Amino acid sequence: MSYQALYRVWRPQSFSDVIGQEHVTKTLQNALLQEKISHAYLFSGPRGTGKTSAAKIMAKAVNCEKMPVSEPCNKCPACLGITDGSVPDVIEIDAASNNGVEEIRDIRDKVKYTPNAVKYKVYIIDEVHMLTIGAFNALLKTLEEPPQHVIFILATTEPHKIPLTIISRCQRFDFKRITSQDIARRMAHIANETSLEYDEKALQIIARAAEGGMRDALSLLDQAISFSTGRVTVEDALTVTGSISQNSLYRLARAVHEKDTPGALGTLEELLMQGKDPARLIEDFILYYRDLLLYKTAPHLDEMAEHALLDEEFKSLGEEIQAQQIYDYIDILSKTQQDMRFSNHARMYVELCLVKLCQLEKGRTPADQSQLQQLIKKVEELEKEVKWLKSHGPQAAEGAQGTPAKPSKRPLRSSGKEYRVPAGAVTQVLKEATRQQLNEVKSHWGDFLNILNQRQMRSQAALLNDAEPAAASAHAVVIKFKYDIHCRMAMENHSFIQTISQILEELLGSTLKVIGVPEVQWKEIREDFLQNNQHDGDGEKEEEDPLVSEALKLVGKDLIEFKN
Structure with a gap:
């Protein structure tokens, strides 16, 4: 073939x-001049950015007869021979097709032989990330300590797939995407x-379509x-790249900004008749608005524009449109x-999108901003109220409507009218109570609380966190509450009391009447009962318990305090 591609x-x-x-x-040139050449290099970066070319230039430079030099002379037999292969x-090894252990073992076996024609034997392994784990392991030791006459240059577009043990043995250089301005200048030089x-x-246009790759x-x-027919025109570049002209994108953006739905749909029809891809149109339109936003927020960063050329039309639109609209x-x-990827009706989606853009309200007005700030303030106030209610529990119910009640400086007690329990019913339970009945209820109390939580009654179960069975008979159970407010809220909830009775019946096999009593009132009722009936807190007579009888004999009745 007499013709060769430009790249x-x-x-x-x-x-x-x-x-x-x-x-x-610059780094490689300084290393060449100072003769501080490493045994292994790793060149990583996007495609078409010069990794393999730099590797071959490095191979020529280290073997140039005029070494040390910052550039190969490209005239000596070594440089000319490396250039023509x-x-x-x-x-040069393509790791995509030579990625097995046997190929790397072959390199490992031959690397010890001295070079024939030049000073250094250079291995350039392209797409090195394609090697298998076994191949990497076979290369590991040789890469770390190769003979003095060997240099490895690894090139890859996906460095994250290379084991860290390999990367740590190389000097790594990251190639970056080439800017559109640099690509355009290089193409202009070639064209000239x-x-x-x-x-x-x-x-x-071609430079922007290349997306940072010189080869592309x-x-x-x-x-x-x-x-083209002798001259590369804008139309030729747009046709080859499939891009949408900036003039068409400007007409679309102007129609959207002025809410001109017929104008936007008319421009779309023209582009589709020219054979433009709807998906590419949406992509270019997004990039156009992206460049518009960057120009509006940072007008001095001209090199960041990916698609748009900063002409007068573009700048005038950027001054008129608001940033919020662009968002x-x-x-x-x-x-x-996203929706177009899963549909065969791409044109319909583009048409609907343009209609929606034309009908979209302009940026938020100051009134909208004021309402938004008010809503945010209200949400913050509600969050504070919820946080306070969580930390203070049901006591918050006693606060003033609309604002949480201020916490009392005293320990948590009933903030309203004190709850009065049926003292006669509690006394009757104490008369019939036995230690065996109370122990049986206490042994199932943990299971009882778990069942309440499982039945999605956590808020009601929270009332029983500081409560415990105080006395029990064959027909009733007395539950002692630490706080008066908890006792009142529980006892006034009849469905909750019924649920407690049902669960206790499931656990104990007998129906028990539930009686709640605050701790303060429980002490008063219990003391009165003991004085009048000479019983301890669980209903047993003192003389029936030998320990109590012996204690009465030793210290006397006045020095003994009865506790459950």
Whole structure:
């Protein structure tokens, strides 16, 4: 074949030809001049950014007859031989097709042999992340301590797939995406050298479509040259790249801004008749608004524009439109882009999207902002009330309506009218109470609380957290509450009392009447009962308990306090 693609003809032959990677080339040049050459390098970065080209330039530089130099001379037999591939000591390996253990073992076996034609034997392993784990392990020791005459240069687009043990043995250089301005300048240089006629905007369109890759840009330029008739025009560049012209995007954006639905749909119809892809249209429209937003917020960052050219029309629209509108537009366009992926009616989605953009209200007015601030303030107040209620429990019910009650400085007690229990009913239970009945209820109390929680009655069960059975007979149980308010809330909830009775019946096998009593009142009722009936708190007579009888004999009745 007599014709070669542009990216092959204009492949960099020196570090100065590597565009947009000065942070890499400068470091390598300094190392060459100082003869501080490492045994292994790792070049990582996106496709088409110069990794393999830099590796070959490095191989020429270390083997150049004029070494030490910052650039290969490209005139000596070593440089010329490496360029045309006739030097056997510079070995390029594609790891995508040679990724097995046997291929790496072959390298390991041959690496000990000295080079034939040049000073250094250089192994360039492209797409090294494609190697298997076994191949990486086989390469590990050789890569760490190769012979003095061997240099490894690894290139990859996915460094995260390389084991850290390999990365730690290499000097790593990260190649970055090349800016659109650098790509356009390089293409202009190539076009001038080849006497190619072109429109400057056409090169900028191709540069933006390349997405940071020089090789992709030269391939698109090659395609545009073949499509054109002697001069690469903007229309040629748009056709080759499939991009939407900035003029069309501006007309769409202007129609959306002015709420001109017929104008927007008319522009869309023209683009679709030209064969433009609806998905590409949405993508370009998002990038256009992205550039518009960047220009509006940071107008001095011209190089950040991915799609738009900063002409007068673009700048005037950027001054008129509000940032909030751009946010809303991008949200709608992004949602449309997602929906289009799962539908065969792409055109319909684009039409609906444009109608929605044209009907969208303009940015929030100051009144809307004021209402939003009021809502935020109200939510913060409600959050404070909820937090206070959680920390103070049911006592908050006694506070004033609309604001939480201020916490009392005294210990938590009933903040309302004191709850009075039926003293006669409690006394009757004490007369019939036995220790065996009370112990049986206490033994099932934990199971009782678990059942309440399982039945989604956590708020009611919380009332019983500080409560415990105090006395029990065959027909009733007295539950002692620490706080008066808890006792009142529990006893006044008849459905809750019925639930307690049902659960206790399930656990104990007998129906028990539930009587609640605050701790303070329980002490009073119990003391009165003991004085009148000479019983202890669980209903047993004192003389029936030998320990109590013996204690009465030893110290006397006045010095004894009865407790459950």
